[in-house]
Amino acid sequence: GLAAKLPSNVRLIEQCPVLKVEEGSPIKLSLSQGEIKTDKLILATNYEACKLGFLSSRLIGSTLSGSFTRRLDAQELSTLGSLKEWGVLSLHGGGATIRLTSEGRISLRNTAEYSGGTLLSKQRLERRQAIHRASFEKHFPQLAHVPFEYAWSGVEGISRNGTNFFGQQKDKIYLAGGYNGSGVSKGSAFGHSLAEYASGGQSSLITDCLASAPAKWIPPRPFLDIGAIFAVRSRFRGVGLDR
Numbered sequence: 001g002l003a004a005k006l007p008s009n010v011r012l013i014e015q016c017p018v019l020k021v022e023e024g025s026p027i028k029l030s031l032s033q034g035e036i037k038t039d040k041l042i043l044a045t046n047y048e049a050c051k052l053g054f055l056s057s058r059l060i061g062s063t064l065s066g067s068f069t070r071r072l073d074a075q076e077l078s079t080l081g082s083l084k085e086w087g088v089l090s091l092h093g094g095g096a097t098i099r100l101t102s103e104g105r106i107s108l109r110n111t112a113e114y115s116g117g118t119l120l121s122k123q124r125l126e127r128r129q130a131i132h133r134a135s136f137e138k139h140f141p142q143l144a145h146v147p148f149e150y151a152w153s154g155v156e157g158i159s160r161n162g163t164n165f166f167g168q169q170k171d172k173i174y175l176a177g178g179y180n181g182s183g184v185s186k187g188s189a190f191g192h193s194l195a196e197y198a199s200g201g202q203s204s205l206i207t208d209c210l211a212s213a214p215a216k217w218i219p220p221r222p223f224l225d226i227g228a229i230f231a232v233r234s235r236f237r238g239v240g241l242d243r
């Protein structure tokens with residue numbers, strides 16, 4: 001991946017979360033075992049930025065979950081057409097994301113909920129698997145005998161009005177994130193532009209990113225918990241057979 005292709009002037013530090021960011025000159029990052037001082041900081045921590053004091057009341061985490069089947073055999077794969085790998089995304093925000101992976105597994109994700117920006121516990125994930133299963137059997141009745149082998153949950157950053165975040169947050173502290181569940185392409189463009197922007201660059205892409213609508217205010221807890229539960233649930237309104 002990216003980590004294996006970094007240029008020689010980049011040092012990668014893993015398994016070492018930043019616990020606190022202190023503005024100033026230099027900016028100070030507190031780690032569990034030490035401190036990093038820097039003249040400029042680019043934050044790409046998505047919804048976790050709130051824990052570091054940025055975008056609170058603007059960005060929250062929505063927890064999604066899905067399952068993977070075991071590897072399909074040749075006969076089972078032949079019922080899915082000739083493409084070796086594909087992905088289907090619903091046009092409805094609450095619809096399932098379904099993929100045939102390069103390993104020959106079906107991956108299906110169809111839940112989203114507010115869980116305080118955390119992953120689901122094993123028990124909660126097992127309960128969500130019933131929802132994955134129902135969708136899987138509806139979409140692939142010919143594979144109803146195929147068991148799931150893995151389940152997972154993940155958290156995506158969302159704003160109240162579906163906008164993305166880009167730009168300078170505080171003096172020499174830059175941030176891009178959010179993306180409301182579609183950051184694979186958007187996040188790459190925003191990340192690239194943010195590095196250029198923080199280095200004093202100019203481009204039409206930077207202009208586009210800077211034009212992102214301001215994020216709407218999100219109320220604090222416990223109002224947030226109640227509002228977010230309803231907001232995330234409303235995502236499934238009218239989803240019908242797409243889930």
Ligand SMILES: Cc1cc2nc3c(=O)[nH]c(=O)nc-3n(C[C@H](O)[C@H](O)[C@H](O)COP(=O)(O)OP(=O)(O)OC[C@H]3O[C@@H](n4cnc5c(N)ncnc54)[C@H](O)[C@@H]3O)c2cc1C
Nearest residue numbers: 017018044045046048064154155156179181182183184187
């Ligand atoms: C289940 C799921 C399915 C998705 N499906 C799609 C899809 O089909 N298409 C699509 O376009 N998008 C999809 N998304 C959204 C997409 O994954 C995100 O928009 C994208 O990953 C955001 O990129 P990012 O680099 O901003 O943040 P992230 O990918 O969230 O990366 C943030 C990084 O910051 C690190 N970090 C956080 N806090 C700290 C800290 N304090 N110190 C150090 N490091 C920290 C994290 O460990 C992580 O590595 C999906 C998201 C989820 C959860």
